[in-house]
């Protein structure tokens with residue numbers, strides 16, 4: 001039997017753990033990097049992550065470590081599953097070791113000061129690496145439970161896409177390829193904001209008409225923004241766009257949805273985030289997205305409404321009233337301004 005090349009996963013949270021388990025199930029030795037030595041020791045001892053997806057048996061192929069330099073020395077393919085706030089600061093010091101690697105971001109966020117997506121940060125930090133992203137309706141809990149799942153690997157480098165498909169494809173996990181890295185990644189970052197809104201609506205007992213309105217208007221809004229950013233709107237109709245939007249806006253397993261649900265119950269934002277205890281990227285994305293939409297003059301009533309509730313002290317009911325009394329626009333305005341395809 002040929003010995004398989006080890007694969008690196010950076011980040012010992014829910015998603016890093018889920019990706020590591022998929023790789024291990026396919027027979028790949030996994031070097032799972034995390035910052036906490038006690039957590040790594042516990043995984044080594046018990047084969048389970050004591051903090052995230054605690055019941056998932058990782059098996060002997062997952063080797064936890066806190067030694068990033070040795071991980072990068074041994075692995076050519078590196079999945080990055082760090083929160084967006086940490087990605088640059090973790091990887092910039094090892095920039096010299098990243099040349100020639102295949103770096104795949106799974107992180108769905110936007111950098112605050114630069115409005116860069118994570119793979120764009122990777123390009124800066126590792127200009128001589130091949131860069132890709134993995135994004136789709138991929139709730140970590142469900143991946144861990146081996147629910148049938150599909151995702152998208154996106155990169156301009158075909159060899160990176162094939163390699164990711166090779167290592168991750170399995171009985172329960174399908175990997176589709178795309179060349180549109182920007183569109184795939186942008187969809188994954190934007191949908192988190194709308195998952196907060198959807199969670200809020202659920203907590204307030206809103207019906208299926210309302211939930212459906214929110215999801216489809218969210219898709220129109222994020223697509224309008226994406227087009228202004230130069231992205232291909234058709235990508236938003238795939239797994240990484242509408243697929244992920246549906247998963248996170250309808251599932252209480254989504255952390256962004258959970259934050260929204262708590263907010264809808266009247267819990268203050270800080271407390272909602274604290275009681276979650278895990279990353280909800282949508283909160284920070286909302287801050288930067290509101291400003292960017294204003295700069296680009298993109299009409300984003302849902303983003304503006306959520307921002308007003310979370311950061312400007314507006315009451316929820318007032319925002320809902322405002323949203324419903326706004327001038328009705330055309331349905332799919334990104335096809336053509338009057339709503340009818342030419």
Ligand SMILES: NC(=O)C1=CN([C@@H]2O[C@H](COP(=O)(O)OP(=O)(O)OC[C@H]3O[C@@H](n4cnc5c(N)ncnc54)[C@H](OP(=O)(O)O)[C@@H]3O)[C@@H](O)[C@H]2O)C=CC1
Pocket residue numbers: 011012013014015016034035036051052081082083084085086090106107108109138139140141277278279281
């Ligand atoms: N969970 C999911 O279903 C999915 C998540 N993603 C994306 O994956 C990314 C990571 O999320 P996820 O794993 O779920 O988050 P979690 O909250 O589950 O875990 C976050 C992990 O990041 C670690 N971490 C935080 N700050 C740093 C730092 N400065 N240096 C090193 N490690 C750090 C945490 O370590 P510690 O425990 O020590 O604090 C923890 O291991 C997010 O961008 C998310 O959008 C994408 C698809 C699905």
Ligand SMILES: O=C(CO)COP(=O)(O)O
Pocket residue numbers: 108136137138139140192195244247248253254255256257279280281
């Ligand atoms: O991106 C995700 C599923 O595709 C996970 O969403 P949350 O971060 O809201 O849990």
